[in-house]
Amino acid sequence: MRVRDYMTPNPIVLHKEDPISRAASLLLENRIDGLPVVDEAHKLIGLVTKSHVFRAMKNHLPEETPVGILMQTRLVTLYDDQQIYEDWDEELDAGRLPVIDRSGTLVGILTRTDILRAFEHQTRKTISQLDAILQSTYHGIVAVDLTGHVLSINQAAERLLGISQKNMIRTSITELVSDKTLLNLLLSLEKQHMVRLDYGGRKLLINHTPIVTDEGKKIGMASVMQDITELEVISQELTAMQKLNRELDTIIESSHDGIVVTDRNGVIRHFNQAFSRMTGLPAYEAIGCKEEELERRGIISQAVSRLVIEKKKRVSVIQHAANGSVLLSTGTPILDDETGEILQIVMNCRDLSQLNRVKAELEEAKQLSERYHSELEVLRAQQMEIEGIIAESEEMRNILQMCIRIAPVDTSILILGESGVGKGVLAKLIHQRSDRGRGPFISINCGAIPSNLLESELFGYASGAFTGAQQKGKPGLIELADGGTLFLDEIGDLPLDLQVKLLTVLQEKHVTRIGDVKERAVDFRLIAATNANLLERVQTGTFREDLYYRINVVPIEVPPLRKRREDLFPMIRYFLNKFNEKHHTNKRISYESLEVMQAYSWPGNVRELENIIERLVVTTVDPIIEVKHLPKLMLGANLASVAFPMEEKREVGMHSKMVLHAADQESEKERLLALYEKYRSTRKVAKVLGVHQSTVVRRLNKYGVQQKK
Ligand SMILES: Nc1ncnc2c1ncn2[C@@H]1O[C@H](COP(=O)(O)OP(=O)(O)OP(=O)(O)O)[C@@H](O)[C@H]1O
Numbered sequence: 145m146r147v148r149d150y151m152t153p154n155p156i157v158l159h160k161e162d163p164i165s166r167a168a169s170l171l172l173e174n175r176i177d178g179l180p181v182v183d184e185a186h187k188l189i190g191l192v193t194k195s196h197v198f199r200a201m202k203n204h205l206p207e208e209t210p211v212g213i214l215m216q217t218r219l220v221t222l223y224d225d226q227q228i229y230e231d232w233d234e235e236l237d238a239g240r241l242p243v244i245d246r247s248g249t250l251v252g253i254l255t256r257t258d259i260l261r262a263f264e265h266q267t268r269k270t271i272s273q274l275d276a277i278l279q280s281t282y283h284g285i286v287a288v289d290l291t292g293h294v295l296s297i298n299q300a301a302e303r304l305l306g307i308s309q310k311n312m313i314r315t316s317i318t319e320l321v322s323d324k325t326l327l328n329l330l331l332s333l334e335k336q337h338m339v340r341l342d343y344g345g346r347k348l349l350i351n352h353t354p355i356v357t358d359e360g361k362k363i364g365m366a367s368v369m370q371d372i373t374e375l376e377v378i379s380q381e382l383t384a385m386q387k388l389n390r391e392l393d394t395i396i397e398s399s400h401d402g403i404v405v406t407d408r409n410g411v412i413r414h415f416n417q418a419f420s421r422m423t424g425l426p427a428y429e430a431i432g433c434k435e436e437e438l439e440r441r442g443i444i445s446q447a448v449s450r451l452v453i454e455k456k457k458r459v460s461v462i463q464h465a466a467n468g469s470v471l472l473s474t475g476t477p478i479l480d481d482e483t484g485e486i487l488q489i490v491m492n493c494r495d496l497s498q499l500n501r502v503k504a505e506l507e508e509a510k511q512l513s514e515r516y517h518s519e520l521e522v523l524r525a526q527q528m529e530i531e532g533i534i535a536e537s538e539e540m541r542n543i544l545q546m547c548i549r550i551a552p553v554d555t556s557i558l559i560l561g562e563s564g565v566g567k568g569v570l571a572k573l574i575h576q577r578s579d580r581g582r583g584p585f586i587s588i589n590c591g592a593i594p595s596n597l598l599e600s601e602l603f604g605y606a607s608g609a610f611t612g613a614q615q616k617g618k619p620g621l622i623e624l625a626d627g628g629t630l631f632l633d634e635i636g637d638l639p640l641d642l643q644v645k646l647l648t649v650l651q652e653k654h655v656t657r658i659g660d661v662k663e664r665a666v667d668f669r670l671i672a673a674t675n676a677n678l679l680e681r682v683q684t685g686t687f688r689e690d691l692y693y694r695i696n697v698v699p700i701e702v703p704p705l706r707k708r709r710e711d712l713f714p715m716i717r718y719f720l721n722k723f724n725e726k727h728h729t730n731k732r733i734s735y736e737s738l739e740v741m742q743a744y745s746w747p748g749n750v751r752e753l754e755n756i757i758e759r760l761v762v763t764t765v766d767p768i769i770e771v772k773h774l775p776k777l778m779l780g781a782n783l784a785s786v787a788f789p790m791e792e793k794r795e796v797g798m799h800s801k802m803v804l805h806a807a808d809q810e811s812e813k814e815r816l817l818a819l820y821e822k823y824r825s826t827r828k829v830a831k832v833l834g835v836h837q838s839t840v841v842r843r844l845n846k847y848g849v850q851q852k853k
Pocket residue numbers: 532533534535561562563564565566567568569570633673675750751754
C-alpha cells in the first residue's frame with residue numbers, strides 16, 4: 145500500500161511570485177484547502193492554505209502580495225514510494241499532504257480521503273483473504289453471536305453439517321441444525337475442547353471457543369470441526385500396522401537365521417540377534433553403517449547388499465565372518481512397484497558352520513543307530529538260527545515265552561500236541577536254554593521203535609546180555625543223556641513194563657543196564673511229548689498213573705497249525721528261503737498258491753508244510769510255484785479247512801500216501817527218479833516228499849530202480 149498508488153497526481157501548484165488573489169481564486173474554484181508552492185524545478189518549497197489567504201485579507205495586504213511571503217515552509221511531506229501506515233495520526237491531522245519523490249520534486253497530494261480509501265481497500269483485501277482462508281480450510285468453522293445467529297460459516301462446515309441453504313449469515317443456527325447434542329454444543333457459551341461427536345455417519349472432533357474483542361468483550365462463539373472418520377480408520381489401521389510390526393519384529397528376532405535389513409544404499413537399518421550372534425557384531429556398531437563398511441573392516445568377507453544393488457535381483461553368497469562363522473547369505477531386493485527401483489534389501493543368513501556341526505552330529509547319530517540296528521538284526525538272526533522257530537501268532541509266542549521261562553527250572557515237562565506241531569523243536573529249545581544246555585540232548589520216539597528193541601535202546605545192556613549183544617555191552621540213551629536232557633517223544637506208546645523201569649530211574653536217579661547188576665548214577669532232565677490223551681490211557685490202564693503224575697509237572701500244549709493261522713505265511717517264507725538256499729534255487733510262490741495253502745487245514749502241521757515246500761522247491765521246474773504244482777489234495781482245501789480232529793491223526797500218513805498215489809503215475813515216477821538221482825538216498829527223498837522211507841523204497845523197487853546199499 146504505497147503512497148503513490150493512492151495520491152492525487154499532478155496537483156494544482158503555485159509559484160512563490162504568484163499573488164494572493166490567484167491563490168484565493170484557485171482555492172475557491174477547486175474547493176480545496178491548500179496549494180503546494182514549487183520553484184522553477186518543481187521542487188516543493190511551501191504550502192499556501194485558506195488560512196493564509198484569510199489572514200492576509202484580515203491584515204489588508206494588497207492582492208498582489210506574492211504567496212512566497214505568506215506560505216508555510218515547515219512542511220509534513222510524504223515520499224511517493226513509502227507505505228501508508230495505520231498509525232498516521234499527525235499525517236491525518238494535516239488533511240492534505242504533499243508527496244515528493246526522493247529528489248524533492250512534487251509528484252502529488254495525498255488527501256485524508258485518499259488515506260481512508262487506501263485503508264478501505266486494504267480492509268476489503270484482508271477480508272477477502274480471510275474468507276478465502278476460511279473457505280479453503282478443510283476443517284469446518286461456524287461462528288455464531290451470543291444469540292445463536294450465524295456470523296460466519298465455511299463450506300467445510302456446510303458439508304459436515306449437511307447444510308445447503310444460501311445466505312446463512314444472520315440466520316439462527318437452530319434453523320440450520322436439528323441434532324440436539326450438536327446444537328447444544330454450538331450454542332454453548334462455554335469453551336469446550338476436543339469434543340467427539342457422531343454426526344451424519346461421520347465422526348467429528350469439535351473445538352468450541354468464545355470470540356472475544358480487543359477489549360475483552362465476548363461477542364460470540366466459534367466452533368472448529370474436524371472430520372476424523374478417516375483418521376479413526378487410519379488410526380485403527382495404524383494400530384493394526386503397529387501390531388503387525390511388533391509381530392514381524394518378534395518373528396525376525398525369534399528367527400534362528402540371521403536377518404538384516406538395509407536401505408537402498410546398503411546402509412543397515414535393522415538386524416536381529418541371530419545375526420549378532422553369528423558375526424559377534426553388536427547392534428550399536430552396525431545400525432546406520434553401510435554393509436560394505438563391515439566388509440572393509442573384515443567383519444564379513446563380502447557385502448551382499450552391494451551385489452543385490454548391482455544385479456537388482458536376489459543374490460546368494462557364502463560369507464565368512466571374522467569370528468569363524470560361515471554363512472549362506474541371501475539378499476532379496478524390495479522393489480518399488482512403479483519405478484522398479486530398490487527400496488530396501490532384506491538379507492537372510494544361515495549359519496553353515498552350525499548346520500555342518502548339526503549335520504555331522506546327525507550323521508554320527510545315524511551311524512550309531514545303524515550300528516545298533518544291525519547288531520540288533522544280527523542278534524535277532526542269531527536267535528532265529530539258534531531257535532529256528534517261527535512264532536508269529538500270539539499263542540505260539542506265549543508258548544515260547546513259557547518255555548524260556550521254565551527252561552532253567554530243572555523239572556520234568558510234558559509237551560502235548562498233534563504230530564508235527566513242533567514239540568521236538570520246543571524240547572530242544574528248553575534244553576538249550578537250561579543249565580544243561582552244554583550237555584547232551586537225547587531224543588527218542590517211543591512209538592517208532594519196536595518195544596523189544598526199545599528197552600535196550602533206553603536202558604542199555606551189559607556184555608553178553610543176550611544173543612547178538614555187543615561184546616562190551618552198550619550204554620542206553622538214558623545213560624547217554626547224563627548231564628543233559630532226555631526227550632521221549634510219543635511217551636504214550638511206551639510199554640507198561642518200561643514205564644515202570646523209567647519211573648524207577650526217575651525216582652532213584654540211577655540206571656541198570658539189561659543183564660547187569662551195576663547201578664549207574666544218571667542225572668538228566670526228562671521232557672516227554674505225546675499226541676495221545678494220556679489221562680484216558682491212565683483210565684484204561686495202558687499208562688501208569690504214577691508215571692503220568694511224575695512227568696506231568698509242567699504241561700505245555702501246542703495248538704495245531706490250523707489254529708494259529710498267523711504263523712502260516714511267515715513259515716512258508718521261512719521254509720521257502722531255507723530250501724531255496726539249500727537246493728540253490730530261487731523259487732517263488734504265486735499269490736493264488738498262497739491262497740490255496742491258506743485255505744488248507746494242514747493236518748500234518750508244520751512238518752507237512754515243511755515237506756510240501758521242500759518238495760515244491762525241488763520238483764517244480766518253473767520259477768513260480770503255481771496252483772497246478774500244488775498237491776491235488778490241497779485243492780479241495782476249502783472244504784478240508786474245517787478243524788481236523790486228533791483221532792484222525794493216523795490218516796495223515798494216509799493222506800501223504802494218497803498224494804503219491806493220486807498223482808499221475810508217470811509224473812510221479814519221473815519226480816521220484818529225479819529226486820533219487822539228485823540225493824542218492826531214500827531217506828532224503830522220503831524227507832523231501834514227507835513220506836516214510838519204506839514207501840520210497842517200495843516205489844523205487846516198483847519202478848525197477850536199483851538202490852545203493
Ligand atoms: N515253529 C516252528 N518253526 C520252524 N519250524 C518248525 C516249527 N515247528 C515245527 N517246525 C518244524 O516242523 C518239523 C516238525 O517238528 P517237530 O518234530 O518238533 O514236531 P513234533 O510235534 O515233535 O512232531 P512228532 O510228534 O511227530 O514227533 C520239524 O522239522 C521242525 O523243525
